[in-house]
Amino acid sequence: MALAGFLLLAVLAVAGALGVVLQRNALYGALTLVGVFATTAILYLMLSAPFLAAVQVMVYAGAIMVLFIFVIMLLSLRYEESGESEGVPRGAKRNLAVALSSILVALLVLLGTGLVLTGRPGPSEGNMASIRDLGLTLYQKYAFPFELASVLLLVAIVGAVALTRRHGRGFEGSVAREDT
C-alpha cells in the first residue's frame, strides 16, 4: 500500500520534472514545478517528516515559486524571442548541456554505488522527525550554519536592492514606482 503510494507520487514528481524541462511555455513549466514540490511534500509526509512537508509547501511552493512566476509574468518573454522556437538546440548549447548532464549522471552513479564517501552519516541524536528535536538540533548543534545561512540571505537582499536602485538619493532612489 505504501509502496503503491510512493510509486504514484514518484511517477508524478518525475513527470512534473520532465514537464518543467520540456514545456515550451515558461509559465506552464513553473506551474509544473509547483506540482513537483507538492508531490515532494507528500513524500516527506510519508517519511514521517510533517514539519518538513508543511515548510516545503510554505517556502518553496508558496513563496519561491510565487516570485519566479511574478518574474515570468512581468517579463512576459515572447516565445519567438526566447529562441526556443528553433527546436532542439544545436552546436555549443547542445554540447554544453550534454557535458553537464553526463557529469551529473556520473556523480549520481558514484554516490549510489557508495564507492565515494558521502560525509558523516546522518545525525544519530535519535528521532529527528519531531519538531522539538529538529528545533533543538538546529539551534544548538547547527546554530552557526543556521546563522550563516541567514547572513547569506541578507547579503542577497541587500545586493538585490543595491543593484536595482536608481541613482536618485534617498527615498526616490529605491522605492517602487507608483505605477506598479
Next chain:
Amino acid sequence: MTLDFWIEAVVKVILVFIVVLTAVAYMVLLERRVLAHIQSRIGPNRVGPQGLLQPAADAVKLMTKETVIPEAASRRIFLMAPVFTMVPALAAFAVIPFGDSITLFGRVIQLHIADVNIAVLYILAWSSIGVYGIFLGGWASNNKYALMGGLRSSAQMISYELTIGLVVVAVVLQSGSFSLVDTVTAQKPLWFVVTQPLGFVLFVIASMAEINRTPFDLPEAETELVAGYHTEYSGMRFAMYFLGEYANLMTVTALATLLFLGGWHMPFPSPAWMAPLWFVGKMMALILFMMWTRGTLPRFRFDQLMVFGWKVLLPLSLVNILVTASIVVVRS
C-alpha cells in the same frame, strides 16, 4: 483503520463541507444586510422572509450564467485559477476543532476531522497556495487591470502572511504545540488574548489584509481596477472566487478564535454539546467586527498598505515574539 473510523471520517467531512458552504452563502447575505444598516438602508429583504432565500437566488443566477472566456486568455490557467482560491479555504477546515468530544450512540466522537500535530502549519501552508489563485486569475485574463490587481493582491498577501506567521510563532511559544487541539487546551486557564493582546490585534489586522477585505481590498476595488483579478470571470467561476473569499473569512476567524479566544471554552460550565455553539459564537463576533470595519474604514492606497505591512506590523510582531519569549523563559 476500521470501518467505523472510515464512516465517521466521511460523515464528518460531508457535514463540515455542507455546513461551511451553506454558512458561506448566508454570510454573503449577512454582510449585505450589515453593511446596509451601517449605511442607513435595509439591504436585500425581498426574496423570502427577511431575504433568507437571497443566497438561493444568487446561486441559481450564478450557475446559469455563461462562463465567458476572453479570446486571448490562457484558457487552461483561466479555468484552473479559481480552484486555487477555493480549495485552500475549504481544506483548512480539516484541522479546525469545533469542540471537545461528544458521546453519540455509545461512541466518543472527537469534534474535529483530524488532529494533526502541525495543524497551524498546515493552515499556513494552504494559505500560501491560496496566493496562486489570485495572480494566476489576474494574468490569465489577458487584461491589464486584472494583471495589476492580481500582482498587487499577491504582493499584499505574501507581505501580510509574514506577520501572521510571526504572531503564530508567539502563540506556539506559549502553547508549546502546533496542534490546534493542544492550543485550545492550553487556554483553559486563561485565553491568549489576555496574555498576548498585541498578538491578537496584529493577527486580526494581518488576516484582514490576507483575505483582501476592506480596508485592504485595493486589488479588487471597484473604483480603482474595475474588479481587479476577477474582472473577466463570470458565472460559476466568479462564484468560486467569491465563495473562496468568504470561506477564507471563516477560516481566519476560526483560526483567531482557536489561537486567541479560547476556542470552544465556555465561561461557565455547560454540557459538552454546547461547545461548538460557543465556538461559532466567538467566530461570529469576529466576523461581525470585520464586516463592521468594512463599512466604516476607507481603503488603503497600495503604497500605504505595503508600508503598513512591512514597517509597522512586521516590527510589532517581532516585538511581540521578543516579549513573549522573554516571559516564557523567565517563568520556566
